[in-house]
Amino acid sequence: MHRLVRAVLATTTAMVLACTGCVASSAESPIKVAVVPGENAGSLSETYRALVGLLAQATGREVEIIQVADYNGVVEGLLAERIDVAELGPVTYLIAQQSGANLLLAGIYSSGQRAPYYRSIAVTRAEAPVEVPAGLRGKRVCMVDPLSTSGGLIPRAAIVQAGLPLNGAVDITYVGGHDVAVADVRRGLCDVAFTSDEMFERVLPSRKLNLSGTQVVWRSERIPNAPVVVRGGLDSEARARALTSLRQDFNVSRLVALGICASAAECRISSDPSVTGLTEVDESVFSGLRTACRLTGYRQCS
Template sequence: MHFPTRAKGLLASFALVAALTGCAATSTAAETPETPDKLVFAQIPSESAQGIAENNAAIIAAIEETTGIEVEIQQVTDYAAVIEGLRAGQIQLAALGPFSYMVAKDSGAGVEALGALVDDPDQEPGYKSYGIVPAGSDITDLAGFAGKTVCFVDPTSTSGFLYPSAGLLDLDIDPETGVTPVFAGGHDASALSVADGTCDAGFAYDTMVTTQIIESGSLKEGDLEVVWESETIAGSPYVASDTLPADLIEQLQDIFATDLNIPALVESGICSSAADCQLPEESEYGFIPVEDSLYDGVRAVCATTKAAACNV
């Protein structure tokens, strides 16, 4: 794979959410947004800053080549920082979870969905949350989480908090008082904290548990046991800030719909071959367009759990 050198660069992490919001855009609805000199892309860490750069390299290369605008990667600490950065106009592109997308959309943060990853173009994007315990644990199901120290990911993580909360509530276990909750900050951090005994049990998304953290060498196969699976969750969308010009948002949506799939990336020369084409979530195809209605299931789970983060 080849891609512009500038796509490799990582900006320093945001230290405070306030740093994102301190210079909120003041343009009025009557003003036409200007095309920016660069697009800041943000994603919370899944494993490492370098991993984010590598996983998104083809995406960034395609955006830069088509739009002529430089893309810089911004690693942030949590979904709230991404949402507030989008709201303030300091972040223009982001990878969100389904829950954080719904929070951003419904709270007026001003986001437009660009697409979500699938393994097949005819497939509806989706994944699952896994409830995990260390190998040899006497916890064999979700009911066994009661009274334990449980690692969640983030208060606005779909598979790392919202759907696990719904699963616990179905068993009359309050996710705030029926367990001792710990927010690990990332799916890999949650899994590692379970494996090393910091938490008795925890949650992370499916492929983080089954492949990603094993292939990274952080854990070995068999270090974790899966004792619970959620229902299928709508796929995680990439989004654009509506502070961008409308024609640029449309162009980005077209890029995600037509250019950001493995066959197209090979044809354009961004990827040298299908085998060499690395995409996030180890997608075997790439992106397809998504509608806001796809995330109504997340809104329904919010209604069930009444999670504080749902109150947008």
């Protein structure tokens, strides 16, 4: 496992971002933050400037942003104690816990007054609707990735709950992206695509993806937004300060008040520009996902 960690982290993009007035002792190592995979390395400094500034101000240390190749790399880095703070997908959070990572949940992302949850949805062509999940037998289904929550785990659990075996009854293809799944439905390459309501209703239209001729035919129960965690093995003072700052101050209004962001309009919390802060929650919000893991036989997250 540790060989894999070294290989993954050796190929990541690492960058130390300075915080004015925050000087780290030479005896203290930087706080290492892993961000959600896929973010363009050239934009990391702007996207995560607020997070870096807050943690640097709270702990008095340098903060190092690490872009890992995939979610497995984030989990491996946490287990190897080479990552101190991380953005995770909801399922990846459960996998990390089940793998033995000692994690403290700072909160889940939220956007303004909206509840900090989203849903998995099924999309079809308007001219060829499909009953989901009961009518999926023999259908071509586009999912995003086995580790995707809305585009993988939750749809598979719905199929199992409908009494359909995952092997053979449904033709599942993992296409690697939410945009690809929806586009393949429009092109007739899939009968049904699974994605998230947030991607379909906000993100994909903002990217000018043509959604005409498609419709939503199914919605899941609510899924908690992406969590932010702190490694439990981080030294006690830094751990306490990081957790407190993330829970109390990692929101747009506080970041502006602390002088970390110049204005609310310019303040970015994550790679999703709609996110405005963290909402503190307890472990019970993940119970539905744990049930989905058990239904699908996905032992890594159950």
